Amino acid sequence: xxxxxxxxxxxxxxxxxxxxxxxxxxxxxxxxxxxxxxxxxxxxxxxxxxxxxxxxxxxxxxxxxxxxxxxxxxxxxxxxxxxxxxxxxxxxxxxxxxxxxxxxxxxxxxxxxxxxxxxxxxxxxxxxxxxxxxxxxxxxxxxxxxxxxxxxxxxxxxxxxxxxxxxxxxxxxxxxxxxxxxxxxxxxxxxxxxxxxxxxxxxxxxxxxxxxxxxxxxxxxxxxxxxxxx
Amino acid sequence: xxxxxxxxxxxxxxxxxxxxxxxxxxxxxxxxxxxxxxxxxxxxxxxxxxxxxxxxxxxxxxxxxxxxxxxxxxxxxxxxxxxxxxxxxxxxxxxxxxxxxxxxxxxxxxxxxxxxxxxxxxxxxxxxxxxxxxxxxxxxxxxxxxxxxxxxxxxxxxxxxxxxxxxxxxxxxxxxxxxxxxxxxxxxxxxxxxxxxxxxxxxxxxxxxxxxxxxxxxxxxxxxxxxxxx
DNA sequence: CGCGAAATTGACGACCATCAATTATGGTGG
DNA sequence: CCACCATAATTGATGGTCGTCAATTTCGCG
Numbered sequence: 001x002x003x004x005x006x007x008x009x010x011x012x013x014x015x016x017x018x019x020x021x022x023x024x025x026x027x028x029x030x031x032x033x034x035x036x037x038x039x040x041x042x043x044x045x046x047x048x049x050x051x052x053x054x055x056x057x058x059x060x061x062x063x064x065x066x067x068x069x070x071x072x073x074x075x076x077x078x079x080x081x082x083x084x085x086x087x088x089x090x091x092x093x094x095x096x097x098x099x100x101x102x103x104x105x106x107x108x109x110x111x112x113x114x115x116x117x118x119x120x121x122x123x124x125x126x127x128x129x130x131x132x133x134x135x136x137x138x139x140x141x142x143x144x145x146x147x148x149x150x151x152x153x154x155x156x157x158x159x160x161x162x163x164x165x166x167x168x169x170x171x172x173x174x175x176x177x178x179x180x181x182x183x184x185x186x187x188x189x190x191x192x193x194x195x196x197x198x199x200x201x202x203x204x205x206x207x208x209x210x211x212x213x214x215x216x217x218x219x220x221x222x223x224x225x226x227x228x229x230x
Numbered sequence: 231x232x233x234x235x236x237x238x239x240x241x242x243x244x245x246x247x248x249x250x251x252x253x254x255x256x257x258x259x260x261x262x263x264x265x266x267x268x269x270x271x272x273x274x275x276x277x278x279x280x281x282x283x284x285x286x287x288x289x290x291x292x293x294x295x296x297x298x299x300x301x302x303x304x305x306x307x308x309x310x311x312x313x314x315x316x317x318x319x320x321x322x323x324x325x326x327x328x329x330x331x332x333x334x335x336x337x338x339x340x341x342x343x344x345x346x347x348x349x350x351x352x353x354x355x356x357x358x359x360x361x362x363x364x365x366x367x368x369x370x371x372x373x374x375x376x377x378x379x380x381x382x383x384x385x386x387x388x389x390x391x392x393x394x395x396x397x398x399x400x401x402x403x404x405x406x407x408x409x410x411x412x413x414x415x416x417x418x419x420x421x422x423x424x425x426x427x428x429x430x431x432x433x434x435x436x437x438x439x440x441x442x443x444x445x446x447x448x449x450x451x452x453x454x455x456x457x458x459x460x
Numbered sequence: 461c462g463c464g465a466a467a468t469t470g471a472c473g474a475c476c477a478t479c480a481a482t483t484a485t486g487g488t489g490g
Numbered sequence: 491c492c493a494c495c496a497t498a499a500t501t502g503a504t505g506g507t508c509g510t511c512a513a514t515t516t517c518g519c520g
Binding site: 417 | 466468469
């Protein structure tokens with residue numbers, strides 16, 4: 001049940017019942033994955049279209065110099081991959097950091113996909129692209145505090161849009177090392193930056209949840225503008 | 231005439247004549263733009279599908295802190311935008327740094343696009359996404375020399391794939407300030423880094439052309455792996 | 461030849477990396 | 491329920507990469 005995708009799409013426009021019906025049919029096959037599973041690795045053949053139904057994860061790229069970069073997070077409702085519609089081979093690994101479920105489109109249906117569903121897939125890929133470009137700007141032009149704050153602004157909005165945020169907090173099963181690999185700093189510097197954000201009263205943590213103590217302040221620190229998430 | 235696109239697509243697989251015919255028909259309407267034109271700005275409505283036929287440019291995002299980030303370059307054969315198929319509004323500005331031509335798809339044909347052309351557009355958007363993710367890794371994990379080198383590796387390969395490279399050099403109408411805004415350094419540091427690459431015998435310039443003096447060395451410095459460009 | 465833009469240089473300082481501990485946390489078995 | 495262990499978080503000291511500021515030189519074009 002692609003409820004999260006439907007919820008997010010309906011944050012802007014109401015969907016016709018027929019469309020919802022098609023979506024539910026398209027993503028009716030669901031698979032389970034346990035925490036720390038990798039549905040695919042960089043270089044694997046891209047076989048299916050896949051959509052995250054529940055859980056959490058990130059996309060990860062391994063560099064020749066031995067370092068790795070997290071290039072994006074996936075939350076329920078996100079297109080995990082457009083499969084062979086995008087490229088024959090995956091350019092990154094997908095890691096699910098908690099037990100998750102995702103839907104895959106049966107291969108035979110790929111060839112006969114309704115045009116309007118094909119267009120939806122294009123829009124979903126384009127949204128990933130928009131997010132990626134925001135990350136480029138984040139990595140290239142923001143200093144530590146703003147850069148880290150921006151990551152949490154983004155995730156906060158994305159979680160809220162799918163109804164996964166509980167008040168001002170949301171599930172965040174990610175280590176500081178993984179935050180570091182996302183924003184391009186060392187774990188030591190990320191630790192100090194998170195402490196600064198806590199001192200600012202903008203951000204806090206409770207176990208595996210992130211708490212946006214003051215969203216307005218956090219967005220001000222980050223220079224965050226949510227338009228890229230539409 | 232989308233010759234560059236066809237050339238690039240044929241670096242991996244031969245295209246059927248019928249496909250080429252469809253592409254030429256799809257992108258038959260061409261427009262001219264002068265140097266330093268901005269076909270669109272961030273926030274503008276996305277009206278057309280557009281493909282660069284000739285020229286050169288970059289995509290640019292403006293940040294709240296007054297800085298800007300170049301989030302990608304466009305060369306002939308690149309999809310400039312999937313228009314309303316991607317998003318109703320542009321999330322970045324497009325700047326053409328030299329006189330260019332680009333093809334646009336007439337609006338009425340958007341609704342009746344052949345499925346296989348729709349799939350091609352999805353693939354082209356996905357390629358932009360793959361390149362964006364490589365940029366994220368570049369900005370997040372590589373130090374100055376490798377990061378700058380990587381940019382030139384990418385452009386060198388992309389120019390070669392479309393037959394725009396003349397031996398080991400290619401047109402590069404970009405200032406050091408723009409390189410700086412691409413890799414997230416200051417112009418001063420970019421200048422020193424370029425000098426280092428020149429001393430290494432890896433890279434040189436001649437007016438508005440970049441000269442890859444030693445591609446193997448440049449890729450070694452960058453830790454470049456061209457697979458993401460397929 | 462003259463002008464503005466672009467490239468280059470030097471000195472200095474800040475931000476972030478590195479190295480190396482120590483402390484906290486949370487999951488597990490006794 | 492607590493002891494135990496591995497993982498994660500935190501801290502301090504020091505150094506290097508890159509930013510900032512300000513000036514000068516070179517280049518491109520009319």
